[in-house]
Amino acid sequence: MKLYSFPSAPNPRRVTIFAAEKNLRLDVVNVDLRGGETKTPEFLGKNPSGKIPVLELDDGTCISETVAICRYLESLAPEPNLFGHDPLETALIEAHHRHIEFELHSSIGAAWVNGPIVAAAGLVEPIEAQRLRGAGLTRKYYQRMNDELAARDYLAGDRFTVADISCLCMMDFAAAMVDLKPDDGLTNLWAWHTRVSQRPSVTG
Amino acid sequence: MKLYSFPSAPNPRRVTIFAAEKNLRLDVVNVDLRGGETKTPEFLGKNPSGKIPVLELDDGTCISETVAICRYLESLAPEPNLFGHDPLETALIEAHHRHIEFELHSSIGAAWVNGPIVAAAGLVEPIEAQRLRGAGLTRKYYQRMNDELAARDYLAGDRFTVADISCLCMMDFAAAMVDLKPDDGLTNLWAWHTRVSQRPSVTG
Numbered sequence: 001m002k003l004y005s006f007p008s009a010p011n012p013r014r015v016t017i018f019a020a021e022k023n024l025r026l027d028v029v030n031v032d033l034r035g036g037e038t039k040t041p042e043f044l045g046k047n048p049s050g051k052i053p054v055l056e057l058d059d060g061t062c063i064s065e066t067v068a069i070c071r072y073l074e075s076l077a078p079e080p081n082l083f084g085h086d087p088l089e090t091a092l093i094e095a096h097h098r099h100i101e102f103e104l105h106s107s108i109g110a111a112w113v114n115g116p117i118v119a120a121a122g123l124v125e126p127i128e129a130q131r132l133r134g135a136g137l138t139r140k141y142y143q144r145m146n147d148e149l150a151a152r153d154y155l156a157g158d159r160f161t162v163a164d165i166s167c168l169c170m171m172d173f174a175a176a177m178v179d180l181k182p183d184d185g186l187t188n189l190w191a192w193h194t195r196v197s198q199r200p201s202v203t204g
Numbered sequence: 205m206k207l208y209s210f211p212s213a214p215n216p217r218r219v220t221i222f223a224a225e226k227n228l229r230l231d232v233v234n235v236d237l238r239g240g241e242t243k244t245p246e247f248l249g250k251n252p253s254g255k256i257p258v259l260e261l262d263d264g265t266c267i268s269e270t271v272a273i274c275r276y277l278e279s280l281a282p283e284p285n286l287f288g289h290d291p292l293e294t295a296l297i298e299a300h301h302r303h304i305e306f307e308l309h310s311s312i313g314a315a316w317v318n319g320p321i322v323a324a325a326g327l328v329e330p331i332e333a334q335r336l337r338g339a340g341l342t343r344k345y346y347q348r349m350n351d352e353l354a355a356r357d358y359l360a361g362d363r364f365t366v367a368d369i370s371c372l373c374m375m376d377f378a379a380a381m382v383d384l385k386p387d388d389g390l391t392n393l394w395a396w397h398t399r400v401s402q403r404p405s406v407t408g
Contacts, residue, residue: 047299048303048348048352049303049307061292063292063295063296063299064299064303065298065299065302065303067298067302068295068296068298068299068302069295071291071294071295071298072291072292072294072295075291075294076291087275087276087279087280088265088267088276090275090276090279091267091272091273091275091276092267092272094269094271094272094275095251095267095268095269095272098269098271098272099252099253099268099269103253106310127331127333127334127337129331129333129334130331130333130334133331144252148252
């Protein structure tokens with residue numbers, strides 16, 4: 001299986017960590033994201049949204065969207081389980097995971113898309129008020145996670161799941177590329193970050 | 205099972221249509237959304253994001269997030285299948301569904317959140333440039349769906365799925381509440397809209 005990726009992008013990293021947890025081997029193919037390769041007719045045939053990651057199966061079938069890819073990988077290698085063992089646990093993990101995607105990721109995304117790096121690349125006309133809103137909502141969500149992690153070790157409960165992978169990758173991206181590192185005072189959040197960053201799937 | 209809902213909100217409607225497809229009965233409890241009921245400590249105990257819909261099971265367990273709720277309902281009533289019969293079909297449906305959520309829903313959401321109704325309620329300081337960006341991206345996605353529906357009858361393939369429910373509810377909301385009705389010239393999109401709107405789960 002081929003994974004179309006880009007080195008600094010957080011979403012392909014979610015897939016590579018997920019695959020490493022499963023001991024699944026993916027052949028990573030880095031695309032020329034800044035050169036517009038994901039917007040070519042050939043790539044749009046793989047993913048009409050023109051985004052990475054895309055998983056290409058050996059028969060040429062392409063799966064786009066990080067979470068769709070990860071769920072497919074879970075079907076190939078069910079253990080260690082990362083999406084839930086039964087319908088109720090699956091639903092509760094998905095709820096936590098979607099809170100992170102729709103409230104944290106989208107806020108970091110708003111700060112990134114309207115920030116200086118994207119503007120310098122000439123890709124989007126920045127809206128400063130929207131960048132500030134995204135940054136503010138990101139900080140608010142960091143605080144929420146810090147509060148929630150007072151009562152549990154992982155974001156969706158008492159064990160490591162796909163929600164932790166998604167949050168780790170986006171938090172690292174925010175710290176490195178969007179100037180949105182969580183405050184040092186968020187000790188539960190940083191303890192969680194240390195805990196998940198030490199996993200072999202992340203260090204490897 | 206209780207579904208916390210609000211009459212004009214598109215996300216609870218996704219769940220009620222989904223449940224109707226499955227012939228599952230939910231007791232709908234409308235919350236006082238405009239009066240701030242979803243931000244009370246009691247409701248935040250059900251969903252820390254303070255949003256509807258929330259599904260409350262008979263033992264008091266609460267599941268938030270539309271798609272997590274729908275996937276749980278699918279586990280209770282597997283047929284008619286709306287998420288996919290096997291891992292690959294499930295992945296492809298999820299990819300289409302997430303394109304709709306992250307590209308169409310988020311764009312309509314940006315136009316809504318920064319629009320006059322939300323501003324009049326004093327909930328969010330509107331950012332006009334972001335409202336216009338959301339409206340523009342919505343129209344672009346309508347065109348994409350119209351193009352894709354030239355080759356298939358439903359959004360994620362040749363049969364009705366959860367992706368169709370999600371798009372229908374958000375498109376109806378956009379037309380009614382955000383002044384973002386698709387242009388009449390998008391005939392494939394309108395033919396699809398007629399097709400799905402005639403289902404008993406929608407008309408009932």
